[in-house]
Amino acid sequence: MEEPIEQVPQADWVDQDLLTRDLAGSLLDEEIAAERGRIDRLDRGVGGDDIVMSRADMVRRLAAMEEIRAGVHDEATIEF
Template identity: 80%
Template structure:
């Protein structure tokens, strides 16, 4: 017979949120690097199939991603 699983009274969302924040941060890091590369290629006149916006739009997008990334790094403390 299987042993019953003891259920804790607290939700485990806190741990999941931390993992989600870490994953979100790493995904943002990758996209920020990719956007910087696209801007650099536009500046050098190289271009590419993945460049679908104007340089100004890419710069605005990069600034927005960097601002969001800064917020992901903020430590969140949850007290019970």
């Protein structure tokens, strides 16, 4: 007689990871657009309460986010 397989009430971790990567990419896209907007406003002399860094720091932050964003959809390969 076979033992019944117990169903765990949590969702599949693989599916959650895929959703998390998609969500992370989407959130990064939004923040990259917002940072570009802040830099643009700063360059035009408009400013705003959400500008809390120097322009150089904002450009570095933007570059880092863009680099990370490029890697979000890279697929991991397993070599044996």
